[in-house]
Amino acid sequence: MNFTSDPGFSEAAKTINRxxxxxxxxxxxxxxxxxxxxxxxxxxxxxxxxKPGWDGEDALAVQRRTLSMALELVEALPANYRTPEITxxxxxxxxxxxxxxxxxxxxxxxxxDGLLRWAALxxxxxxxxxxxxxxxxxxxxLYWIGRVxxx
Amino acid sequence: MIDPDHIPPVDDEELLARYIVxxxxxxxxxxxxxxxxxxxxxxxxxxxxxxxxxxSEIWQVGRHVAAVRxxxxxxxxxxxxxxxxxxxxxxVPQPLSDNPNHxxxxxxPTEKKEDQKSLAMKLAAAASKRIVPPSA
Numbered sequence: 001m002n003f004t005s006d007p008g009f010s011e012a013a014k015t016i017n018r019x020x021x022x023x024x025x026x027x028x029x030x031x032x033x034x035x036x037x038x039x040x041x042x043x044x045x046x047x048x049x050x051k052p053g054w055d056g057e058d059a060l061a062v063q064r065r066t067l068s069m070a071l072e073l074v075e076a077l078p079a080n081y082r083t084p085e086i087t088x089x090x091x092x093x094x095x096x097x098x099x100x101x102x103x104x105x106x107x108x109x110x111x112x113d114g115l116l117r118w119a120a121l122x123x124x125x126x127x128x129x130x131x132x133x134x135x136x137x138x139x140x141x142l143y144w145i146g147r148v149x150x151x
Numbered sequence: 152m153i154d155p156d157h158i159p160p161v162d163d164e165e166l167l168a169r170y171i172v173x174x175x176x177x178x179x180x181x182x183x184x185x186x187x188x189x190x191x192x193x194x195x196x197x198x199x200x201x202x203x204x205x206x207s208e209i210w211q212v213g214r215h216v217a218a219v220r221x222x223x224x225x226x227x228x229x230x231x232x233x234x235x236x237x238x239x240x241x242x243v244p245q246p247l248s249d250n251p252n253h254x255x256x257x258x259x260p261t262e263k264k265e266d267q268k269s270l271a272m273k274l275a276a277a278a279s280k281r282i283v284p285p286s287a
Contacts, residue, residue: 055173055220056172056219056220056221056222057220058192087175087186089186089189089191090189090191090192091191091192091264095186097184099178102182102272102275102276103276105185105272107185107268107272109264109268117263117264117265117268118265118268119265119266119268119269119272120272121269121272121273121276126269126272126273128263128265128266128268128269129265130263130264130265
């Protein structure tokens with residue numbers, strides 16, 4: 001798939017392609033957790049959520065900066081952590097979800113300025129909170145990702 | 152459909168339909184995602200009561216919802232009213248001029264998004280899998 005063929009998409013494509021190269025190098029040896037879905041997902045969010053009203057109602061556009069912030073957060077995770085599912089949200093934020101089943105999941109919303117608002121559901125436990133992302137994955141999130149993804 | 156002149160309160164046993172208009176709102180196995188139940192900037196979400204509603208009428212409402220949002224109807228999930236009454240949420244009738252079966256899950260907190268997310272997760276966990284709409 002060549003994302004640079006669409007002129008309107010060229011800048012994002014360059015960014016994503018650069019990121020894909022970096023990510024490939026970084027995780028090239030990881031067989032279990034392929035990096036391709038991460039970039040495909042980022043591109044999908046950009047394609048479908050970057051215009052106001054993309055949800056058929058009054059959704060805010062997901063800005064490139066928010067996607068970059070989401071990417072930085074995922075890149076800040078230890079390499080053996082599972083890649084989350086990434087979706088755009090109508091308030092313009094990006095959602096990262098680690099999911100095992102309906103009662104074992106973690107959802108993290110990230111804003112353009114790095115505010116993380118998260119909630120998890122693990123059986124009857126329903127922890128939630130907020131924190132800032134400053135380039136390093138918050139320990140709280142690492143803990144809950146570990147809980148959700150543990151075998 | 153319910154008699155517009157006699158709208159009863161929503162009973163715990165009632166089934167409510169939440170319409171799915173985007174593929175990103177359900178998973179490949181048909182389970183619905185929490186985002187389907189997020190109110191975002193609002194403090195409530197819309198549902199359609201099954202009460203006295205024929206299957207064809209339930210889908211007719213769904214097609215209308217999708218048309219208004221200029222989306223393709225992907226299906227619906229059903230959820231018992233009792234499962235929606237997670238404090239502080241309430242389920243109340245909200246009849247519309249063209250749909251007496253319309254109801255609202257109201258009183259979502261609006262100050263903290265993480266509180267909305269937590270409730271949406273619980274609602275999604277209690278909802279049925281996606282029910283595919285009949286072909287037109």
